[in-house]
Each structure stands twice: as structure tokens, then as C-alpha cells.
Amino acid sequence: MSICTLPEGFFFGAAMSGPQTEGAWQRYGKLESLWDTWSNERIEDFHNRVGSYAGNDFTNRYKEDFELLRSLGLASWRTSIQWTRLLDANGKLNPEGSEYYHRLFASAEAVGLETFVNLYHFDMPTYLFRRGGWESREVIEAYATYARIAFREFGQEIKYWFTFNEPIVEPQQRYTDAVWYPFHHDFAQARTVQYGISIAHSLAVAEFRELQGTGQVRADAKIGLINCFTPPYTKEDPSEADLLAVRMADGIDNRWWLDLVTKGSLPEETIGALSSRGINLPVRAGDEQILAQGTVDWLGFNYYRPERIQAPERDVDEYGNPVFASEYAWPDAVMNESRGWEIYPKGIYDFGMTMARDYPDLEWFVSENGIGIQGEGAFRDASGTIQDDYRIDFVRQHLSWIARAIEEGAKCRGYHYWGVIDCWSWNNAYKNRYGLVEVNLDNGYSRHLKKSAGWFKRVTATHAIE
Ligand code: BG6
Numbered sequence: 141m142s143i144c145t146l147p148e149g150f151f152f153g154a155a156m157s158g159p160q161t162e163g164a165w166q167r168y169g170k171l172e173s174l175w176d177t178w179s180n181e182r183i184e185d186f187h188n189r190v191g192s193y194a195g196n197d198f199t200n201r202y203k204e205d206f207e208l209l210r211s212l213g214l215a216s217w218r219t220s221i222q223w224t225r226l227l228d229a230n231g232k233l234n235p236e237g238s239e240y241y242h243r244l245f246a247s248a249e250a251v252g253l254e255t256f257v258n259l260y261h262f263d264m265p266t267y268l269f270r271r272g273g274w275e276s277r278e279v280i281e282a283y284a285t286y287a288r289i290a291f292r293e294f295g296q297e298i299k300y301w302f303t304f305n306e307p308i309v310e311p312q313q314r315y316t317d318a319v320w321y322p323f324h325h326d327f328a329q330a331r332t333v334q335y336g337i338s339i340a341h342s343l344a345v346a347e348f349r350e351l352q353g354t355g356q357v358r359a360d361a362k363i364g365l366i367n368c369f370t371p372p373y374t375k376e377d378p379s380e381a382d383l384l385a386v387r388m389a390d391g392i393d394n395r396w397w398l399d400l401v402t403k404g405s406l407p408e409e410t411i412g413a414l415s416s417r418g419i420n421l422p423v424r425a426g427d428e429q430i431l432a433q434g435t436v437d438w439l440g441f442n443y444y445r446p447e448r449i450q451a452p453e454r455d456v457d458e459y460g461n462p463v464f465a466s467e468y469a470w471p472d473a474v475m476n477e478s479r480g481w482e483i484y485p486k487g488i489y490d491f492g493m494t495m496a497r498d499y500p501d502l503e504w505f506v507s508e509n510g511i512g513i514q515g516e517g518a519f520r521d522a523s524g525t526i527q528d529d530y531r532i533d534f535v536r537q538h539l540s541w542i543a544r545a546i547e548e549g550a551k552c553r554g555y556h557y558w559g560v561i562d563c564w565s566w567n568n569a570y571k572n573r574y575g576l577v578e579v580n581l582d583n584g585y586s587r588h589l590k591k592s593a594g595w596f597k598r599v600t601a602t603h604a605i606e
Pocket of ligand 1: 157160306442479508512558564565566572
């Protein structure tokens with residue numbers, strides 16, 4: 141692909157999360173999250189038995205890490221506050237936790253890095269999970285209170301806020317595919333959780349607006365939602381049933397959130413189709429008004445892979461769940477074998493253009509994009525540097541499609557690379573490495589630039605995608 145450029149003002153940054161970097165799982169009064177509980181109960185589920193405890197040692201190294209991010213020309217970084225660190229078990233502010241985050245944000249600001257704060261990154265406090273998690277209104281209300289406390293505490297420091305990262309993932313991973321604690325295969329429960337998160341998001345946005353109205357949140361602050369949208373594709377010559385399956389998967393995974401954040405409602409066609417198969421959401425009087433408050437100022441689009449869909453091969457699965465769509469194995473798919481995810485850079489353009497067409501006022505940025513590779517040590521050269529040309533190629537292609545989408549009218553404002561510094565990937569732990577910067581687990585979590593770091597630095601300086 142020839143050289144193309146990204147517009148002036150387009151920003152570059154680093155995407156991270158609290159639970160994957162901070163470690164210090166018992167410091168500053170932190171409570172147990174579901175990741176700590178799972179690690180304590182079944183450490184053998186985690187790659188090389190590396191549980192949630194250490195992150196990537198960020199808590200001990202954040203000053204050095206911020207310098208590193210700046211040296212790559214990055215203007216911003218995203219993390220998440222951990223609910224389990226900011227609040228105590230009575231739902232009140234934990235002063236030690238709050239001081240930690242104040243120190244962190246001040247340190248980022250001191251080197252000129254803008255901090256984007258997300259409030260929830262799959263890290264439910266265990267005591268609240270035991271009270272019903274996202275299925276419980278008490279927990280949903282507790283989240284709204286947590287959001288209010290966070291907005292009040294950091295409202296003058298932080299400009300960019302997000303209620304949730306990838307709210308579709310817990311319904312899928314925990315409640316449908318049974319790959320994350322508590323390992324359920326229950327489609328109806330997954331939709332109840334999805335609905336609960338939608339209410340929680342909307343309540344948090346309402347809190348934000350109220351506090352901004354009274355000056356407790358700065359006037360120029362913005363609130364958003366981040367999701368891993370999966371552009372849907374089907375066969376070249378689809379049947380009606382294939383197209384219906386695409387609409388359903390797209391409705392649950394993508395349009396659910398896009399409608400919520402732009403219209404303050406959920407997609408009627410999807411909700412109707414669920415209901416026709418006996419899946420009814422736990423709607424209460426007043427919910428419509430709550431959801432109506434869920435519209436945001438902008439959106440984060442995490443892009444890793446598309447979804448390929450065909451008509452369901454059966455109506456009901458072995459657990460008694462209704463099946464609305466089946467996976468379509470596209471014969472031309474290029475795979476990242478380490479992660480089992482398809483690499484399809486054009487998907488970022490296609491989905492960007494879908495948003496430009498169907499949600500024309502919505503501004504967004506790429507809030508995560510990256511590639512995790514197993515066994516990167518094999519690519520180390522004689523000087524000790526990992527020659528990750530595959531990563532350069534991956535980012536180059538995605539940035540090129542972003543540039544094209546912008547040229548054609550997409551309102552994409554920036555790009556955060558996922559990870560930048562290798563971090564803990566949930567139960568995959570350190571199996572797949574995403575970073576432009578290597579973390580050496582055998583040498584006290586020391587940091588070393590990979591080849592891609594130098595390449596990315598040139599892109600951030602010139603905005604030209606070589
Ligand atoms: C996104 C998440 O789904 O993808 C991150 O927001 C995650 O938390 C990243 O780490 C990469 O996925 P994984 O499972 O390989 O870590």
C-alpha cells in the first residue's frame with residue numbers, strides 16, 4: 141500500500157486497563173475482584189499459573205512507563221479505575237485507593253499525557269457478584285454510586301470518561317461461552333446481564349451530566365462507551381436465513397450499543413426477535429426513561445476481528461439455548477493463530493463507514509487495536525530486540541484503512557494501540573504478547589523496545605503511514 145497520512149489533530153495513545161497492569165492486588169485497601177477469586181480458586185486455569193496478582197508491575201513503574209509512552213510520541217493513555225480499589229466494602233470512598241489514582245493521574249499530566257478513564261473493565265467486585273452481579277438492581281445501583289463518587293473525586297482532573305469497556309464481553313465469556321468464571325452456558329442469563337449493564341451505563345451517564353451541570357465535573361469533559369464492535373459478514377451469495385442471522389448477531393453485538401449511545405434505546409427488531417423465542421428482558425417501570433439518558437458524547441471502537449455469520453445449523457443448542465446464528469468459516473480468512481482471531485483490516489473501514497451512514501453525528505476513536513503473538517522470543521535478533529514486522533504490518537494496514545475511512549467522511553478522531561507495553565491478558569496471562577514494548581518476566585518486569593516501537597514513533601511524529 142502506498143504512503144497515506146492521517147489528518148492533523150488525529151491523536152495517538154495507549155490503551156490499558158487497571159486489572160491488567162496495576163498488580164498490587166492487596167495494596168491500598170484493594171478488595172477482591174472476580175479475577176482474584178478465580179485465581180485463588182483455580183490457578184491452573186491461567187496460562188503458566190499466572191493469576192491476577194501482578195499485572196505488569198505498573199504500580200511500581202508508572203513514572204517510567206509514562207516517560208516511555210511520551211518518548212513514542214503518544215499524547216494520551218487509557219486506563220480503568222478498579223472499583224475494588226476506589227471503594228471499600230461498604231461502597232464508600234477508600235482514601236488510600238483514591239490517593240493512588242490521584243498520584244497516577246498527576247504523574248501522567250506532569251509528562252504531558254492526557255488520561256482517559258474507564259470505570260469498568262470486566263472487574264466485578266466479588267462481594268457484589270455474590271449479591272447477583274449485573275442481574276441485581278442493587279448492584280446496578282451500586283455501580284451508579286461508584287461512578288458518581290469517581291466523577292466527583294476526579295472530576296476536575298479527568299476530561300475523558302468511559303462507563304464500560306466492551307460490555308458485550310461478560311455476557312459472552314461468562315454466561316454464553318462458559319470460558320470465564322462463573323462458566324455458564326445460559327443465553328437468557330447473558331441477555332439479562334447485557335440489559336443490566338445497559339441500565340448501569342445509562343445511570344452513570346445521568347450522574348455524569350448532573351455533576352457536570354453543577355460544576356463538579358469540568359465543563360469540557362466528555363463521557364463515552366467503549367465496545368469491541370465486530371463488523372458482520374456472511375457468504376457471498378447469502379440466503380434470506382443467512383441475512384436474518386447476520387441482522388440478529390449484529391443486533392445483539394453491535395447495534396444494541398450503538399442505538400443505546402445515540403438514541404437512548406435498544407434495537408426493537410432485536411428485542412422483538414429475542415422475545416419471540418421466549419427471551420424477555422427484566423424490564424421495570426421507568427427503565428425506558430433511564431435508557432433514554434444513556435446517550436454519549438463519543439464512542440470508543442475496539443477493533444480486533446470481524447464476525448462471519450450464517451444461518452443457524454440448529455434451533456436449540458445442547459444446553460437448551462435458542463440459536464440465532466452460526467459461525468461461517470470463510471475459506472479466505474487470514475488467521476492470527478496465537479489468538480485464533482481472523483485478521484481483517486478492512487473491517488475497521490467497513491464498520492467506520494456503517495457508523496458514518498447510520499449514526500452520522502457520532503464521533504469516535506479507535507480505542508483498541510493490536511495483535512497478540514505467542515512465543516515472540518523466536519523473533520529476537522542478535523542484539524536482543526524482537527523484530528516484530530508482523531505487528532508493523534498489522535498496524536500499518538489498519539491505520540491505512542482508518543485514513544481512508546476518514547477521507548470518506550468517518551468521524552474517527554484518534555487511535556490507541558492496545559497494550560503498547562506487554563500486559564496480563566486475563567486467563568491467557570502472558571501467553572500472547574501485544575506490546576510495542578516487551579516486558580521481561582524473568583528480569584523483574586523490565587521493559588525493552590521492540591522493532592515496532594521505532595516504527596510507531598515515526599508514524600506518531602509524521603502522521604504518515606509508511
Ligand atoms: C480486549 C480487551 O478485548 O482485547 C482487553 O479490552 C484484552 O482487556 C484485549 O486484553 C486482547 O484480548 P486478549 O484476550 O488476548 O487479552
